[in-house]
């Protein structure tokens with residue numbers, strides 16, 4: 353259904369866009385609610401039929417977004433193939449490690465790829481692929497078929513219509529602009545960018561760095577330490593991005609420093625909360641059970657550490673987070689080792 357207030361001539365996602373959001377967790381639900389509040393009629397695909405039925409009956413996602421009543425214009429279904437037959441564009445909001453499976457199934461069900469907006473943040477463990485690389489491998493060989501949506505955006509604040517700004521990145525400016533206008537609302541501003549690689553790496557890396565600042569804050573290492581981790585973390589994500597062909601300026605934007613600041617300092621962040629609890633002395637296994645939702649930085653720490661070794665860049669904070677999470681390294685020793693690294697010039701070491 354067309355949003356009556358939209359005068360944008362959509363060229364890639366259909367004159368009357370019909371968005372299908374893949375993923376019934378907090379982000380998928382929030383994006384579907386947002387599109388409905390913005391005047392569209394989205395469909396939310398929820399894998400679990402019992403949860404889908406419960407959401408449709410109660411008009412609330414009591415597991416992932418409790419307390420938010422879903423607008424009537426939002427449909428919910430567990431039937432992927434049927435939902436795909438009605439859609440003109442897809443929004444991917446599935447945890448990173450499951451994207452390949454879901455996109456393969458989607459690709460098989462579609463006669464040709466629909467434009468897709470990737471809202472997942474992460475790097476695949478088994479292949480070290482980014483979201484756009486997974487899309488290219490199993491969804492469509494044409495990079496103009498997908499965009500990445502990223503930026504500082506807590507699900508809860510988006511559905512509460514708190515002012516939010518994100519980025520829509522695609523090599524196809526028409527697709528980036530269509531998504532900009534689709535998601536635009538008086539409380540939600542979307543910028544465009546071409547640098548898909550930079551936007552997706554920034555979104556993946558900020559989760560790892562939020563765990564680092566969470567650990568530091570959980571250990572009560574102070575405000576100076578948090579600021580140093582954020583700043584040197586930004587240098588790390590930029591260094592990895594530039595080595596992989598990204599524009600360094602992308603990391604100064606909303607998906608870079610914007611999302612890093614949000615996630616590393618905002619207590620709504622699940623990644624930061626994982627770090628805080630680790631810093632307080634809890635075990636990773638118990639933290640993840642208590643969280644009950646995805647904290648992408650936990651798996652991305654392993655992928656980013658391996659990716660850095662593969663492409664030959666040093667990411668000391670990322671390596672420290674990886675060793676704490678996956679090699680049971682001692683927190684105090686690992687963090688203080690960062691302080692004992694060889695002295696360097698900030699200029700020379702940045703890129």
Ligand SMILES: NC(=O)c1ccc[n+]([C@@H]2O[C@H](COP(=O)([O-])OP(=O)(O)OC[C@H]3O[C@@H](n4cnc5c(N)ncnc54)[C@H](O)[C@@H]3O)[C@@H](O)[C@H]2O)c1
Pocket residue numbers: 375376377378379380399400416445446447448450453454471472473474505506507508644645646648
């Ligand atoms: N929650 C936020 O505020 C937010 C904001 C921006 C981006 N993101 C990103 O969105 C992605 C999804 O996160 P989330 O917050 O919705 O996580 P979540 O833990 O709240 O929900 C994940 C959902 O994905 C579903 N899922 C898992 N594997 C699946 C599969 N194989 N097939 C179908 N569904 C599957 C789960 O059932 C669950 O409904 C992550 O990459 C996250 O970083 C989240």
Ligand SMILES: O=P(O)(O)OC[C@H](O)CO
Pocket residue numbers: 473503504505506507559562611614615620621622623624646647648
């Ligand atoms: O709760 P987190 O840490 O997954 O962060 C959510 C979003 O990515 C913030 O932009």
